[in-house]
Amino acid sequence: MYKILEKTQFSEKVFKFRIEAPEMAKHAHAGQFLMVRANETGERVPFTFADWNPEEGWVEFIFMVVGKTTKMLSTYEPGDAILDVTGPLGQPTVMAPGTTCVIGGGVGLAIAYPVARTLVKTGHEVHAIMGARTKDLLLLEDQFRELLPDDHIHITTDDGSYGEKGVVTAPLERLLQAKAVDEVFCVGPVPMMKFSTLTAEKYGTPITASLNPIMVDGTGMCGCCRVEIDGKTKFACVDGPDFDATKVDWNDLRARQAAYRTEEGQALKAYEEANCACHR
Amino acid sequence: MPQVNGRFVPDMKSPRTPDNEEPAEERAHDFRPVDKGFTKEMALAEAERCMDCKKPLCVEGCPVNIKIPKFIEKIREQDFGAALDIIHEDSMLPAICGRVCPQENQCEGRCIRGKKSEPVAIGQLERFLGDQPELASKPQMKPANGKKVAVIGSGPSGITCAGELARNGFDVTVFEAFFTGGGVLVYGIPEFRLPKAVVKREIDGLKELGVKFEFNSVMGNLANADELLNEKGFDAIYVATGAGLPKFLNIPGENLPNVYFANEYLTRVNLMKANKFPEYDTPTKHAKQVVVFGGGNVAMDAVRTAKRLGAERAIIAYRFTTPRPRASRSCRLSRRSSSSPARTATCAP
Ligand SMILES: Cc1cc2nc3c(=O)[nH]c(=O)nc-3n(C[C@H](O)[C@H](O)[C@H](O)COP(=O)(O)OP(=O)(O)OC[C@H]3O[C@@H](n4cnc5c(N)ncnc54)[C@H](O)[C@@H]3O)c2cc1C
Ligand code: SF4
Ligand code: FES
Numbered sequence: 001m002y003k004i005l006e007k008t009q010f011s012e013k014v015f016k017f018r019i020e021a022p023e024m025a026k027h028a029h030a031g032q033f034l035m036v037r038a039n040e041t042g043e044r045v046p047f048t049f050a051d052w053n054p055e056e057g058w059v060e061f062i063f064m065v066v067g068k069t070t071k072m073l074s075t076y077e078p079g080d081a082i083l084d085v086t087g088p089l090g091q092p093t094v095m096a097p098g099t100t101c102v103i104g105g106g107v108g109l110a111i112a113y114p115v116a117r118t119l120v121k122t123g124h125e126v127h128a129i130m131g132a133r134t135k136d137l138l139l140l141e142d143q144f145r146e147l148l149p150d151d152h153i154h155i156t157t158d159d160g161s162y163g164e165k166g167v168v169t170a171p172l173e174r175l176l177q178a179k180a181v182d183e184v185f186c187v188g189p190v191p192m193m194k195f196s197t198l199t200a201e202k203y204g205t206p207i208t209a210s211l212n213p214i215m216v217d218g219t220g221m222c223g224c225c226r227v228e229i230d231g232k233t234k235f236a237c238v239d240g241p242d243f244d245a246t247k248v249d250w251n252d253l254r255a256r257q258a259a260y261r262t263e264e265g266q267a268l269k270a271y272e273e274a275n276c277a278c279h280r
Numbered sequence: 281m282p283q284v285n286g287r288f289v290p291d292m293k294s295p296r297t298p299d300n301e302e303p304a305e306e307r308a309h310d311f312r313p314v315d316k317g318f319t320k321e322m323a324l325a326e327a328e329r330c331m332d333c334k335k336p337l338c339v340e341g342c343p344v345n346i347k348i349p350k351f352i353e354k355i356r357e358q359d360f361g362a363a364l365d366i367i368h369e370d371s372m373l374p375a376i377c378g379r380v381c382p383q384e385n386q387c388e389g390r391c392i393r394g395k396k397s398e399p400v401a402i403g404q405l406e407r408f409l410g411d412q413p414e415l416a417s418k419p420q421m422k423p424a425n426g427k428k429v430a431v432i433g434s435g436p437s438g439i440t441c442a443g444e445l446a447r448n449g450f451d452v453t454v455f456e457a458f459f460t461g462g463g464v465l466v467y468g469i470p471e472f473r474l475p476k477a478v479v480k481r482e483i484d485g486l487k488e489l490g491v492k493f494e495f496n497s498v499m500g501n502l503a504n505a506d507e508l509l510n511e512k513g514f515d516a517i518y519v520a521t522g523a524g525l526p527k528f529l530n531i532p533g534e535n536l537p538n539v540y541f542a543n544e545y546l547t548r549v550n551l552m553k554a555n556k557f558p559e560y561d562t563p564t565k566h567a568k569q570v571v572v573f574g575g576g577n578v579a580m581d582a583v584r585t586a587k588r589l590g591a592e593r594a595i596i597a598y599r600f601t602t603p604r605p606r607a608s609r610s611c612r613l614s615r616r617s618s619s620s621p622a623r624t625a626t627c628a629p
Contacts, residue, residue, distance in 0.1 A: 023502050024502065027502055027503070041559060041561060042560075042561050044552070083459070084495070086459070086496040086498060087502075088501050089498065089501065216544055216562075217467075221467075221525070221543055222526070222544035223526045223540075223541035224540075227535075233528055233534075252536075255536065256537050259537035263558075264563075267558045267561055
């Protein structure tokens with residue numbers, strides 16, 4: 001059992017948990033993740049470390065409510081316990097020294113933020129491009145603003161409800177044109193990562209993508225998380241989650257991510273019906 | 281027990297006692313154990329078939345050299361506790377090994393009775409005893425020797441080592457990456473071939489011997505060898521992390537959705553109970569037509585699982601033209617298909 005020490009709500013659907021896990025806290029690195037099984041009937045879902053503290057013995061992760069498991073987790077309160085938490089898993093994020101542009105799209109911002117924070121801590125200059133479909137879905141703006149100067153934060157929304165109307169590639173292109181960044185890190189929906197990659201490639205700037213395929217064990221045993229990198233099969237949970245973005249087969253990733261869409265919808269619906277106020 | 285001049289006379293006429301199986305048409309739709317195991321009467325009858333050979337080849341065939349004719353003799357004498365004690369001298373996991381060992385390549389494969397007729401059902405007899413653990417004598421525990429050992433992984437290798445060390449006075453901690461113990465025994469081998477309750481019983485038995493278990497502990501990531509030895513005070517580490525990574529075929533399309541490595545397919549169902557979705561959150565596909573590449577135990581487990589998930593057609597495709605793939609008896613093909621030299625075969629559920 002892993003006790004929830006603190007719960008922070010960033011917006012309607014975005015939460016942060018601080019979990020008691022002393023050993024994990026001693027060994028966590030940016031870009032690595034943990035896997036949660038909330039209860040006896042739960043599935044195993046990966047979350048990237050948002051923060052950790054070896055002295056106080058806790059780790060944190062940020063999540064957005066998207067399906068049944070995250071919806072259920074959002075009802076947990078401090079003092080409650082999560083049945084199983086496993087980690088650290090995966091390889092740490094490694095970026096060359098210099099100026100990094102961190103791009104986060106949608107829920108990907110929850111992963112981009114801890115990476116940006118670690119980069120700042122380790123002496124990088126960081127630009128953040130934050131993308132969302134619409135203003136309400138933009139995560140962690142306050143946290144990014146606390147971390148970075150305003151002129152290093154670039155916000156885009158698809159519908160123009162906030163920041164610049166359009167997608168993340170527009171500010172990326174400007175930064176690359178101005179030769180303001182040495183390296184790019186991106187995480188988010190497949191089309192966003194794919195087009196960011198094409199843009200970075202145009203300028204010959206190295207770009208890393210943090211891939212998020214579905215996982216089961218997270219230890220390299222099952223092959224569920226496999227991705228195609230440069231024509232070769234890799235396991236995101238042990239070889240990644242970070243890969244050279246120019247080598248990723250995006251169509252393959254997208255297809256594998258969508259494999260359980262129907263079932264995910266079914267599970268959420270069943271959970272909502274069983275837990276909505278009118279049935280209680 | 282028939283005797284001549286004080287010596288036991290084996291029953292040379294009776295055929296091998298058949299497995300006590302659920303009918304195929306009934307068991308194909310759920311995950312209940314296929315093989316109910318020998319009854320006492322069946323075990324006694326089968327024990328009569330053993331010739332108590334002077335040079336028992338079965339023992340040579342057994343990787344841990346269990347004294348097979350000796351324990352079978354105790355079965356004949358109906359002293360099941362003593363029989364189990366004899367097995368325990370060499371193996372602590374008879375309930376598991378009796379079910380999943382490839383006996384036809386090991387003890388039974390060498391059994392002298394197999395030369396003229398069918399080998400003695402050694403695996404079934406072993407399992408019969410293993411399923412009555414309460415009959416065994418309390419294990420002899422050596423006094424604590426003050427040495428600490430870390431065992432990494434809780435599959436059959438890890439739990440055997442842990443039990444052995446604990447009985448010899450070591451202070452043992454097993455570190456397991458998953459949330460539960462058993463390794464392949466719980467995530468790979470299906471319930472219908474090895475009930476999870478059997479594995480749990482073995483793990484609980486180790487806990488009673490004082491073995492500690494740390495689950496959710498991916499060693500290497502959570503602590504490395506240096507830390508275990510120098511900071512946490514372990515004197516030795518036993519690494520039993522299993523075979524690990526699946527093997528690729530390197531064929532086009534192998535990464536498409538709905539293409540699984542057996543480990544994923546089986547883990548979803550066995551460990552995460554995807555067959556009970558949405559009561560359990562992990563889903564799996566319930567395909568109508570399934571093809572499995574391979575011919576070993578894993579392939580059989582996968583194809584039989586596919587059947588139970590509702591496949592109308594489940595096919596084994598195997599690269600060799602041998603009449604019978606490599607699977608052990610507990611997951612063998614049906615007789616009809618096993619005699620056919622074809623490259624594909626349908627499987628008995
Ligand atoms: C589906 C299937 C069916 C099979 N059927 C048969 C059969 O009928 N007969 C037979 O003889 N053999 C069978 N086998 C093979 C048999 O299961 C293996 O030989 C056996 O499990 C090996 O045991 P092990 O203890 O070495 O490893 P495993 O059972 O693989 O156990 C390794 C354990 O270590 C854990 N681990 C891995 N890395 C770490 C780490 N870094 N830190 C902590 N823990 C870690 C894993 O989670 C796992 O629990 C089958 C295998 C499969 C996959
Ligand atoms: S070889 Fe067969 S018949 Fe001979 S002792 Fe072993 S089990 Fe009995
Ligand atoms: S999630 Fe199973 S191998 Fe990566």
